[in-house]
Amino acid sequence: MLPLNTFEKHAEIAAVFREHGVPEDQIYFAFQEDLTCDGLFGEEWLAISKDGQFLYRYSAASQAFDVFTLSDLEEPYIDNYTTSNRILAYIKDETGNRKTIVLGACTNGCKRRMNAFMNMWDRVTKGLEIKEDDAIFEQFNARCPKCGTVYPDQQRRICEVCAKKKGTLVRLLSYFGDFKLQFATVLICLVLTSAISLVGPIISGQVLYDRVIDPAGPLHEVRYVFIFVGVLFGLALLQLFIGIIQNRANAHMSTHVTKRMKDDIFTALSKLSVSYFNQNSTGRLINRVNYDAVRVQSFYIDGVPALIINGLNFIGLAIFLFIINWKLTLIVFAPVPVIVIMFKLMLPKLWRSFSKLWRRSSSMNGMLADTLNGARVVKAFAKEPEEANRFHLYAHKLYSASMNANKIIIMIFPVIALLIGMTAQAIWGFGGIMVMNQEMTYGQLTTYFGYLGMIFGPLGFFSTFTNLITDTINSASRMFETLDQIPEITDAPDAIEADHFRGEVVFDHVSFHYNPSSPILKDISFTIHEGDNVGVVGHTGSGKSTIANLITRMYDTVSGTVLIDGVDIRKYKQASLHKNIAIVSQEIYLFTGTIADNIRYSKPDASLGEIIAAARAANAHDFIMQLPEGYETMVGSGNRSLSGGERQRISIARALLLQPSILILDEATAAMDNETERLIGEAIDKLVKGRTTITVAHRLSTLHNCNVIMAVENGEVVEMGSPHDLMEQKGDYYKLYTLQNDQMQQVMTGN
Amino acid sequence: MEDMELENLFERRESVRLTPENAVFTRSEGGLISLRLSHPEAPEKEEEFFERVIPLRGFPITDPEQFISVREPDTKEKGRGAEIGIIYDLAEFDEAQQTLLRSELDRHYFTPELLKIYSVKEKFGYLYFETETSAGKTSFVMNNPYSNFRSFEDDRIFLYDIDGNCFQISDPSKLDKASYKRIEIYL
Numbered sequence: 001m002l003p004l005n006t007f008e009k010h011a012e013i014a015a016v017f018r019e020h021g022v023p024e025d026q027i028y029f030a031f032q033e034d035l036t037c038d039g040l041f042g043e044e045w046l047a048i049s050k051d052g053q054f055l056y057r058y059s060a061a062s063q064a065f066d067v068f069t070l071s072d073l074e075e076p077y078i079d080n081y082t083t084s085n086r087i088l089a090y091i092k093d094e095t096g097n098r099k100t101i102v103l104g105a106c107t108n109g110c111k112r113r114m115n116a117f118m119n120m121w122d123r124v125t126k127g128l129e130i131k132e133d134d135a136i137f138e139q140f141n142a143r144c145p146k147c148g149t150v151y152p153d154q155q156r157r158i159c160e161v162c163a164k165k166k167g168t169l170v171r172l173l174s175y176f177g178d179f180k181l182q183f184a185t186v187l188i189c190l191v192l193t194s195a196i197s198l199v200g201p202i203i204s205g206q207v208l209y210d211r212v213i214d215p216a217g218p219l220h221e222v223r224y225v226f227i228f229v230g231v232l233f234g235l236a237l238l239q240l241f242i243g244i245i246q247n248r249a250n251a252h253m254s255t256h257v258t259k260r261m262k263d264d265i266f267t268a269l270s271k272l273s274v275s276y277f278n279q280n281s282t283g284r285l286i287n288r289v290n291y292d293a294v295r296v297q298s299f300y301i302d303g304v305p306a307l308i309i310n311g312l313n314f315i316g317l318a319i320f321l322f323i324i325n326w327k328l329t330l331i332v333f334a335p336v337p338v339i340v341i342m343f344k345l346m347l348p349k350l351w352r353s354f355s356k357l358w359r360r361s362s363s364m365n366g367m368l369a370d371t372l373n374g375a376r377v378v379k380a381f382a383k384e385p386e387e388a389n390r391f392h393l394y395a396h397k398l399y400s401a402s403m404n405a406n407k408i409i410i411m412i413f414p415v416i417a418l419l420i421g422m423t424a425q426a427i428w429g430f431g432g433i434m435v436m437n438q439e440m441t442y443g444q445l446t447t448y449f450g451y452l453g454m455i456f457g458p459l460g461f462f463s464t465f466t467n468l469i470t471d472t473i474n475s476a477s478r479m480f481e482t483l484d485q486i487p488e489i490t491d492a493p494d495a496i497e498a499d500h501f502r503g504e505v506v507f508d509h510v511s512f513h514y515n516p517s518s519p520i521l522k523d524i525s526f527t528i529h530e531g532d533n534v535g536v537v538g539h540t541g542s543g544k545s546t547i548a549n550l551i552t553r554m555y556d557t558v559s560g561t562v563l564i565d566g567v568d569i570r571k572y573k574q575a576s577l578h579k580n581i582a583i584v585s586q587e588i589y590l591f592t593g594t595i596a597d598n599i600r601y602s603k604p605d606a607s608l609g610e611i612i613a614a615a616r617a618a619n620a621h622d623f624i625m626q627l628p629e630g631y632e633t634m635v636g637s638g639n640r641s642l643s644g645g646e647r648q649r650i651s652i653a654r655a656l657l658l659q660p661s662i663l664i665l666d667e668a669t670a671a672m673d674n675e676t677e678r679l680i681g682e683a684i685d686k687l688v689k690g691r692t693t694i695t696v697a698h699r700l701s702t703l704h705n706c707n708v709i710m711a712v713e714n715g716e717v718v719e720m721g722s723p724h725d726l727m728e729q730k731g732d733y734y735k736l737y738t739l740q741n742d743q744m745q746q747v748m749t750g751n
Numbered sequence: 752m753e754d755m756e757l758e759n760l761f762e763r764r765e766s767v768r769l770t771p772e773n774a775v776f777t778r779s780e781g782g783l784i785s786l787r788l789s790h791p792e793a794p795e796k797e798e799e800f801f802e803r804v805i806p807l808r809g810f811p812i813t814d815p816e817q818f819i820s821v822r823e824p825d826t827k828e829k830g831r832g833a834e835i836g837i838i839y840d841l842a843e844f845d846e847a848q849q850t851l852l853r854s855e856l857d858r859h860y861f862t863p864e865l866l867k868i869y870s871v872k873e874k875f876g877y878l879y880f881e882t883e884t885s886a887g888k889t890s891f892v893m894n895n896p897y898s899n900f901r902s903f904e905d906d907r908i909f910l911y912d913i914d915g916n917c918f919q920i921s922d923p924s925k926l927d928k929a930s931y932k933r934i935e936i937y938l
Contacts, residue, residue: 034889037782039858041887079824082811083916084861093780100803100824101781107861109891109914352936355897481895714825 002029002130003137004116005045013045016058020065026050028124031117035084035105036061046087046104046117052124057103070125074098078118080519085111087118112139115511115559119523139559172296172476175257182253189246190305194312196239197454198320203228203235205447214443250305258297265289265482273488274554275514286369287362295475303468310458310465317455324448325440331426332452335419339459346412353405354471358478360401364394420459427452489556491573498576501661502565503530503692505551510560512546520546522715523560528692528708533685535703535723536696537736538712544696545586547712548666551694552583564662582655584668588647592636595624598650599631602658614657619679620649645672652680666696674701681705700740709733769821769836776848779803784855786821788835804835806852811860812903816841819852862917863889865910868930877913884918891916896937908938 001007007014007024010032014024030047037044042061048070049056055068068091076089087103106114116136123130130136176183211217212224266289277285321329371378371387378387431445440448505528512521520543528534536544549555550562553569562569569577582602590598599611606614611631615621623646627633635642635650642650652668663684669677678701684693685705697703703723711719711732719731726733767773772791779785779802786804790796801823809818817840823832841849863884870881878893891912893899901909908920923931923938 035861035886039854039861039886041863041884041889079805081859081861084858086858088781088783091781098802099780100783102783107914107916109912109916111914352938359897478897481897 001027002120002132002134003140004029004113004120005032006030013058013060016065017047017056020056020058020067022047022049022056027056028052029117029120029130031104031113032110033104033106033114034110035107037086037102037105039084039105044104048121048124052127055103055121068103070121073103076103076118076121078114080513083108085114087114112558116140119509119559122523135561136559171480172299172472175260176253179253179256182249185249186246186253186305187308189242189249190308191312192242193239193246194309194316196235196242197313198316200232200235201447201450201454202320203232205445205450206441206443208443209446210441210443214441246305250301254297254300257300258293261296261479262289262293265293265479268483268485271487272485274549275488276485278514287358287365291358291361292475292479296472296479299468299472303465303472306461307465310461313454314458314462317451317458321448321451321455324444324451325431325434328427328431328434328448331430332423332455335423336459338419339416342412342415346408350405350408351474353401353408354474357398357401357405358474360394360398364391364398367391367394416459424452489553489574492571494571495573496567496571496576497573498565498580501580501692503532503661504528504563504565505662505692505694506563506566507547507550508561508563510550510557510562512543512550512555512558514555520715521550521557524715524717525560526710526717526720528694531690531692532708533693533706534695534708534710535700535706536694536710536712537698537700537703537733540698542712543715544712545666548583548585548664548694548696551662551664552581553577579658580660581662581664582658582660583664583666584648584652584655585666586668586670588644588651590635590642590647590650593634594629594632595627595635595650596631598635599653599657602654606657610657611653614653615650617656617680617684618649618653619676620646620653623649645676648672649676649680652684656684660691662692662694664694664696667698668695669702670698677702700737711736764833764835766834767836769838771844771848774821774836774838776804776844776851778851784851786835801835805832806838806856806859808856808860809837815856815860816853819856861886862909862919863887865918865920865926865930867927868933871933880910880912882918891918900934900937902938 001024007017007030017024017027026049028048028050030045033044033046034041035044036042036059040061042059044060045056045058047056047058048054053070055070055073057066057068058064072091073089074091076087079086079088084105084107086105088100089103090098091101092098104114116139119136120130208225208228211219212221212228214220269285269289318329318333321332367390371391378384427449431440431448434440435442435445507524507526509523509525510521511519511523513519524543524547536547538544546555550557551564551569553562553574556570564572564577564581591601596608596611599614600606603610608631612621615624615631624631624633648668648670649672652665655663665684669680672680681702681704695703695706703709707722708720709723709726710717711726713732719726719729719733721729723733727737767788767790769788773789775787777785777787781803783803784806786801788799788801790798803824805822805824807820807822808815809820819838819841821835821838823835825832838844838852841852844852863886865882865884867883868880869883870879872879878896879890880893881890882888891914893910893912899911901911903909906922906924908923910918910920912918920926920934923934
């Protein structure tokens with residue numbers, strides 16, 4: 001059995017097949033589905049016999065075992081739905097009518113296997129042999145791009161080695177790794193500060209009062225008053241000094257850590273594949289880099305030191321309080337369980353309300369970015385008041401979320417304050433009685449009160465700290481979510497560097513979809529030879545641009561391979577691909593900066609001469625020279641706006657500057673008039689002589705220089721050949737040509 | 752002759768409004784949907800029979816029963832299937848046809864309702880769900896719960912797993928307490 005799905009762990013299924021007279025060695029390959037034909041979750045198996053004659057189907061739920069003769073099943077295909085997929089085929093009845101039947105179904109979870117199964121079925125009907133080491137099985141041995149381990153569950157590509165996340169907070173602390181010295185300094189300072197603040201009350205209470213001020217004290221002299229007050233003053237100075245050192249070290253460390261975090265997030269984001277950016281709104285991503293890192297930074301600057309010092313103080317205080325008088329201390333701690341229970345109850349709510357707060361703030365940012373970017377459209381349809389209202393709505397939602405979060409905090413606080421106040425009164429009462437009964441000295445009570453005042457500090461802090469910490473964990477886990485995102489497209493560990501391509505492009509049984517429910521390319525194969533000038537025509541949505549995207553590996557194929565110069569493009573370093581293949585697409589983006597900067601973007605070390613040459617070739621030179629600041633005119637958002645055609649020409653110049661081995665023009669000249677288009681065409685022809693050029697276009701006039709035309713329809717290559725041959729064939733190209741010609745003539749003759 | 756061919760190429764079927772007056776949906780022999788389409792307004796046109804049609808929702812989330820596009824399947828020869836017509840409201844048809852269409856639509860937009868959540872375990876940042884759904888028992892894995900719980904104004908929740916499958920909870924308050932608790936913190 002070929003390694004698609006095997007009976008290795010399914011002895012019971014093997015037994016069923018055997019019962020029906022199909023031993024395991026009679027099966028060519030099998031496919032396990034997770035949906036029954038009725039659309040319920042359940043196990044079903046499809047198998048094709050070794051002789052390629054039969055298709056078996058076994059449903060574990062209904063125990064039904066069906067046998068189909070393969071030759072009866074015509075045009076089997078996968079019907080892709082949003083979240084499920086079905087294999088359908090036509091079968092002829094006695095009268096010769098074709099009817100559609102359902103052969104199997106699965107969720108998106110086994111979709112890859114379903115595709116592979118259908119591909120193999122197709123090959124079986126064509127009489128081709130499939131070997132165990134066929135390329136199609138490679139996708140089921142996928143490895144984690146980060147560490148190279150084979151995924152334990154191929155359906156769900158989770159790398160347990162890499163995904164092993166330490167607790168979010170521990171992981172945050174790991175950022176301090178490079179700042180051991182500073183970190184140690186801060187820690188020592190914190191311990192010292194805490195120790196000093198603990199010594200204070202002993203000196204002022206038990207020493208100063210019991211030993212010096214008390215007439216019965218052993219040091220009852222005025223000079224000792226001065227000495228100990230002096231000591232207290234000295235301690236205060238020392239504490240101030242330590243505080244300064246600690247803050248300096250901390251500021252140094254936390255700014256660096258935050259910077260590093262922002263860098264990390266940005267680098268992680270920029271490594272992610274195009275599909276990630278299609279799925280996540282820009283507002284959300286900006287929020288992630290800014291807001292989240294700032295949140296985490298404030299946690300470092302204010303939160304962490306305060307946490308340590310309060311924690312130490314709290315422990316020290318608790319010990320001292322117990323030593324001085326454990327009975328009183330029990331009273332002090334009496335309300336603690338109540339406080340803890342309150343937090344236990346309120347924390348999840350608080351957590352959720354902060355999460356909501358973040359989501360709302362991010363959707364508000366998203367809306368803001370959307371409207372400001374689309375300012376032109378907003379104005380064109382006079383939608384300013386509506387947009388303002390929409391913003392009010394978002395702002396109001398944010399306001400209510402923030403109100404909600406605050407309400408919870410407000411509810412917690414007064415209760416705690418009341419509890420603390422009540423405890424303090426109780427201590428005065430009980431402590432006073434104890435001093436009167438001479439169970440403790442007045443100095444001890446003073447010290448005790450000194451400590452008591454201090455212990456409410458940490459308690460108060462811990463109660464506010466929870467909200468800082470929930471907020472931080474929220475932000476931090478979102479940050480790590482981004483950092484842990486594995487780019488869909490990564491370089492193989494042994495990827496090859498290529499300085500130059502000859503320019504041969506081969507598509508070998510390539511299938512592709514962005515969304516499983518709508519296949520874009522269906523098993524297409526073609527070869528573009530070195531130096532070819534290929535024109536790709538087809539309707540909108542036929543898959544033309546996808547072909548271009550696959551050559552540059554913006555996306556990986558779902559199945560099949562793209563080869564450049566005979567090598568699978570997945571084996572090249574991505575940088576090599578992008579250095580040698582230039583693509584000018586329909587979407588043009590000019591960065592904020594000068595025109596020269598924008599042209600130079602593809603090759604930062606280009607000389608000014610090269611820039612001008614590229615601009616000339618793209619027919620952009622003349623209009624650039626007419627701008628008051630020439631090549632130094634600022635463009636991009638908020639600057640001089642260029643027309644669509646001008647922007648396209650700049651982006652063509654950007655691509656030409658690269659002197660690529662393969663040039664892809666994806667509707668690159670659509671916004672230009674015919675004359676300009678012709679001029680650019682000529683310039684490009686000169687520049688790319690001997691290189692491979694692929695031009696995607698609607699207008700056939702764009703393709704007048706192409707030696708090969710490829711017609712794409714519905715995700716399939718329907719025609720490919722020289723323009724002359726295709727005209728003779730009278731296929732799609734011919735029709736398109738006649739149509740555009742007719743239209744032209746109608747315009748000319750005025751009909 | 753040539754002109755004829757050219758016209759054929761660019762001719763699209765004209766999509767009609769499908770009502771019980773002109774359309775009859777039946778279960779096909781293969782368990783799918785067939786359509787018999789008549790043209791009461793143009794008696795000269797012959798009745799058409801489609802062995803298999805595909806219903807698609809215009810507004811799958813908010814108005815799943817309104818504006819259902821009925822199309823021919825994609826084929827190798829003809830390419831993308833053309834729209835035969837639109838059902839404005841599923842309720843216009845009789846009960847049997849409604850059920851037939853609804854079951855096919857539910858298959859297409861396969862979004863099982865979560866009835867019970869037996870367990871949600873977090874392991875290495877992934878959530879492993881064990882659930883009972885309207886389509887039977889199943890388990891699924893989700894990452895990034897922040898992005899993969901999608902809630903709507905009407906309190907409905909969609910959950911997307913890492914394979915791109917989707918599950919829904921139409922009314923979280925109707926879930927049993929234990930199930931609700933397991934997902935509460937992600938809402």
